Amino acid sequence: MIKGQFLVQLKQDLLISIPNAVKRIKLDEGDKVCYIALYGSDDEPVIGLIQLGVESYRKQMIEEEGTDDKWLLWNFGEMPVNYQIGLESEDPNFPEKQNTLIEIFGGQEEYEEWWEVSQNLRFEIAYELNNYDWSGIIPTSDDFVIYSSWEAIDVINGDLTRSIPKNKYELLESMGLI
Template identity: 35%
Template sequence: MVNKEHYMEICLDAKNNYEQYKKEAEDFVVRTEYVSDKRYDLTPYWFERNHEKRGRILKKETDTFYGFDKDGKLRVTYCDELINGIGYTTYSDNQILTRLYRNGRIDSIKEITYEDGRPIRSVEFVTRHNLDINDAWLTDEEYIYEQERLVKVICPKYSEPSQSLGLNRLYTYLEYNDNGELYKVLDGNHRILYINISKKEADTLRVEVKSELIDEMEIIVRDIRNKVQGKNVCFIAIYLHDDLDGIYDPVFHPGIEQVRLEQIEQKKDIYTIWASGEHPVNYQVGLRNKEILEKLQKLTMYWEMRGSWWIQGKKLWQEVAYTVNQQDYSENLLVTNDFIFFVDWESFDVKKGGLAKSVPEVKLEKLRAVGLLKKA
């Protein structure tokens, strides 16, 4: 059970004493730090748990900045979570309280409770549109420790309007390396949200994953064979949708020769002929090897924390496709003479060289020869 009235009282107090809390916080500030984006949060491992990249410290003035007191405590935040949002933070023995205002109006409060010097609970109570308790909502986090390390974050889900505790809870798990550093963050389904590996480790993992994916294509081919049941296949599109799991768990979509022949007979354009979505979706398959999936997920999250997950992920799959296109799969699958693997995605453009990084030139020439690609 959560006491919404308690948090509403804090919000009303914040509204009535805006100038006081503003002046108190600003008077503490002795240092200002300008950043490219949100860089700090007072809850533990916020960036790692939300797989967000920290903003960079900048020399020039920006709209997002922080004010610190002489002890290095965060006192004022400007526009780090909300446009025109300014947060004023106060500290007591067992509590940190941030009042967030937008254009001088109270937007929300965040209360972090401490016990034995460490945070045990955080409640964010949002009254964004007005100060009506029935329109407000909250986010609650409980922090669970083992041997002084945060190992679990529980987010209870409350039933409206009573705010009684419901049956559903969201869990986040944290794991550490031998040096006591945070190594991995997992969601409630044990999917990786954050991974702490070095560039050298990531490079080594990439080589390993690429090799294993190339071998795994034998399994993909067999799975597709079992699905299509004797139909000739003209391509296998490795479809990467625009989310993270599109990189570490893509869809393998076979193109059926009969569909292509009908398209050609109907004089469909080249875009339609290479659109994997024009072929039956019930023949799609995915990766089943859990070890490879986990390794690929680690790699994808490493790239995601550096802002390069899409570029690096697509590049890896194009290299895999390029390699397997040099192998013969005709013993395991009925394929056309011009059969290829290729990497497909939302903005894939076959006329602008979309196949070039997935397919060796000798096979591209074969496709050009039969009119399936524009001649170079």
């Protein structure tokens, strides 16, 4: 029971904290956000970093490289670091919450379990946030999405489908971005 209650509360906290953290990121005049990547890692399995994908940078990447390399298009590491933020800026206790998740799901010995729980939580959060109206928070492109990211993400084989609603996914597909 404690595991379920913890996850419900953590999800509720994140659905509030993420938009508030995104508001703190300063965009250049005229910038539009085409995606928000919620990145999880072994050290910060729920969310270690929030990265904005900026439409003008993506357009430049497409002009230079085309759209064949899907991994490149969704690799948030290609975006400037000034468009990223950690959740501790909004919730100073967030690192402790991630550690609590690891502990209640078996500690370091049970990596597979807590990684899967963290991954599923990140998918759920991204999916729900895709249904928010972001217009009052940040300027967004017409194809704006939020997705769960991690080191081994495989865009070509469908890893974005668990984060992005079907209608938005199909739009990205029609644009050659997936």
